[in-house]
Amino acid sequence: MDGWVGAWTGGRRAVHVGNVADFNEQFLLEPSSRRRLTVGRFTVGRFGAGRSAAEPSAAERRADRLRRAHHYAGLAVGYSPEPAALVLPAEVDRVWTDWLARELDWGPVELFDGIAPGGTVAEALAARPALVERLATGPEPVLFWGRTPDRGEGPELAAVRRYEAKDAAHGLFTALARHHPGVRVPRQEPADTPRAAARRLAARAAGGRATVLKSPHGVGGYGTVLVTPEEVSAAGGARRLLHRLVREDVLPSGGPLLLEEYVDGGPAGAGRLRDLTFDAVIGADGRVHPVGVGEMAVDGTRYQGVTVGPGVVPPGAAATAERFGLAVGERLAEAGHRGWYDVDFVTDRERRLAPTEANLRLTGPAIAFVLRHRLDQVRGPGHLVRTLDAMPLGARLSQEALHGHLGRLRPACAQLGATLLPLIVTAGHEPEPAVGLALAARSVEALDAAQALLGAAHHALGRMFEALR
Template structure:
């Protein structure tokens, strides 16, 4: 099979392992306390539900959090999967590697499955060769910036934000204050972070309201928005101006086993501040000119990654400036939230015909905490209402419905972005209306 699907799994149903927590943990900053580590592992275990979309068709699914079989049955019906063997509730408060070490029969089942095995990302428990070295190098936003600067002169339409690497946090605080005094907004970054963690947009008014750069950094650490130790990067803020609708773009690709780079596609991300919320992919999601610019640069990045030994999924994220140039901001050498949308689009186009536009929304707030059965029933009532809009509703993250801040992750698939907008508005209103369930008890 040609193309990215062939390079990824050979077009075969695969074993999916939700090791998001394992991947993230290898980049935890020194000084993270046990309570914060536990919170980050729990968040990662929710996000690992996206393992259901680590390829277009799972055969065996291993999840850290407990899920009901009704969830995977729903997806299997809509996506025309064969039988899916599900092992959930595996990890609890541990990483997947720690959990599998205590489950030798499950580990053997995975090893002896005879199927491709895919996971969120490469970790130290796997091959310690050039692939992992490339991950550790280019997951750094400092190393990625150096690569962007080296490649950009050959790519019209690409502009690289200026980046400073102050020597120590006191120097970083002074530089932040000096930039604010000149009226400059700064993107403050930890070299490693996921989903927006460790990246903060600092406007001059925010810095002065906090009492200066040092006070602001201490506040961000207390709020768990920045790690307490380690290097900080100061990056030029890119003002989107009239291009704000296309503020955040991504381009995903796959480096195949032989080092060939295979394009997957461009997506329009939904980013609140610096926190990734979801993505829209498919026909018309990204204007052709922007998609072509992103593709050319992202494939050049992939060629460099391949030359250094990396194999697997990656993406390059961009922001758009006032001249509609694309500014690359980071490389993710792993699966991504957008990857799930591309997997769903590929599967739906294959089993229902081409032309699907897919949107993932990773954490739609719920107006009440719901047990798994109640959340399933709530979404099931919304399924036919979405269908009347021409949209297929696919629940992707069903494990956070009973959290202190309850939420659900979903995908919506339909003919165009307008239909998805209507379905998303319907879901938002219905989720908010759940607050009324308990009004009579007040």
Template sequence: MDGWVGAWTGGRAAVHIGNVADFNAQFVAPGMDAAQRARRLRQAHHYACLAVGYSPEPAVLVLPAEVDRAWTDWLARELAWGPVQVHSGVAAGQTLAEALAARPALAAAIADSGHPVISWGRTAAQGEGPELAAVRRYESKAAAHGLFAQLAPAHPGIVVPAQERADGRRRAARRLTVRATRGLTTVLKSPHGVGGYGTVVVEPAELFAAGGGGALLRRLVHSEVLPPQGELLLEEYVDPGPAARLRDLTYDAVIGPDGTVHPVGAGAMEVAGTRYQGVTVGPGVVPRAAAETARGLALAVGERLAADGYRGWYDVDFVTDRQRRLAPTEINLRLTGPAVAFMLRERLDRVRGPGHLVRTLDALPLGARLAPEALHDHLDRQRRRCARLGVTLLPLIPTAGHEPEPAVGLALAGPDTEALDAAQALLTAANHGLTGMFEALR
């Protein structure tokens, strides 16, 4: 099989390992207390439900959180999967590597399954070597920035924002204050972070309202926006202008076992502040010129990653400036939320015919905390309403419905952005309407 699917799984059903927490743990900054670690572990285990989309078709799912079989049955019907073994609730309160070490029979079954084994990202549990070294190097936003600066001159339409490394937190606070007095907005970054954690946009008014750079940093640490210790990067803010229709882009690709880089495609991300919310992929979602510009740099990045020993999925994220140029912001050497959207699109196009647009919504708020059965019933009602719009509803993260801030992760597949917009509005209203379930009890 040619193309990225062949490079990824050879077109075969695969074992999907939801090791999000394991991958993230490699980059946790020192100073995080036990309660913070527990919260981040729980959040990562929810996100690991995206393991259903680590390839176009799973044969085995290994999930840290407990899930109801009705959920995977729903996806299997819509996506025409063959039989899927589901091992869920495997890693409550621990990482997946720790859980599998305590369950040698399951670990052996995975190793002997005869299927490709795919995880969220490379960790030491899978062995040291050039691939893991490349992950550790280029997941750093400082190292990624250096690579962008080297490659950008050969790629018209790419602009690399200036970045400086602060020598200590006091220095970072002083530099933030100096930049604010000049009227400059700054993107403050920890070298490592996921989903927006460790990255924040600091506007001058916000800094002055907080009482200066030092006070602002303390507040950001207290609110768990930034890690309590470690290096900080100060990056030039890329202004998209007042009417930016397309702000946040990603370009995904796969580096095959032989080091060949295979393009996957461009996606339009939804980002609230600096926190990733979801993506839309499919024909015409990203204008051709922007997609080609992103592709050129992303594939050049892939060639460098391949030369350094990396194999597997990666993406390059971009923001757009006022002149519609693309500014690269980070490299993810792992699967991502957009990767799942591409997997779902590939599968739907194969089993239902080409032309699907897919939108993922990783944390759509619910108006009430719901047990798994109640959440399934609620989504099943919305499934039928979405179908009348020509949109297929796919539940992706069903385990966060009983969190203090309940949410559900979903994918929508349809023929155009108008249909996806209508279905998303329908779901948002229906989820908000759940608050009314309890009004009559007051």
């Protein structure tokens, strides 16, 4: 089988292992400083010495970090077009996999859930040799969110550690961009200490320039923040602003930072093209197979979801992103990477593409591309898919109550021409409850209408429970 599906699964059903927390943890401990760095949309930041009595302990922070990452691991349902088995760290009611199986025409799916309530998936599997044996000896390929040390050292892991770093990715982008018209790389400068970062940030603010501050590693927006000159002034200076961003867990403490040029995309409005992703798969033979280009929804610097499918991204921008993304993939393959990767872009006022980071693993957009492929396969071509990774709920819901809520919305979405697919269903009882969903339709208008319906219904939950008090 040719193409990315053949390179990814060989066209077979696969075992999906939700090891998001494991992937994040490998970046948490920096040997040189022995400080904690947090990676992941659902995680919290690292903290230096001098913890006050009101702050959580290191163990409490790790537990919170793991719990949030385990919620996001619910995306494991979409690693490949048809899972044979799911290995999930959190407990998931089978009604959700049954829902997806009906919509996506899956065969029977083995479910191994709730295996890692208080640790990583690797730690849990180490205590379950029978499950490890099942995964290792079965006929299906085993797919992970990302490569981790427990799967062995080697060039693949070395490539992940190298190019997941935003400064290394920036260097690669800079080397390639000269051969790609329509691509411009934002200027970036390193600051080895907080004092150096504050000094350079102050100078940039004095010149009227906005700055994107980045920690070397980060996922889903953590460790990346846009700072304007007005914000520096309002905080009483760059040093005070940096201290506040650390206290608020927006940035890590103590380590190096990158100061990157803010690429102005012009005024927001209808038709504005801003945040793009190009996804591809590097096969075992090192060949790069394009998957597609999607338009991401980003709130500030935090990824919220993506829309993929025909016509979503204008042909010219899609072609530019693909050409550059394939060139990046060829270099990643030379470095030893195998499997999924993506390149994220923002656009400037001239609609040139500015690459901002590479991810050598699965991501939220990868799930949208996989779902679109499966729907086209079982229902005919032409689907658009939109993922909504963390839609707020107006009230805390158990999985049973959430299933009832979404079950009532399912036919309403269908009437609008949209198929509702539940993805992240374990975060409904968090202090800030949320649910991760996908919508599939054959027009952007149907997606927009269904998303508006869902948002209003989620918000109305709060009013409903207030009326019961």
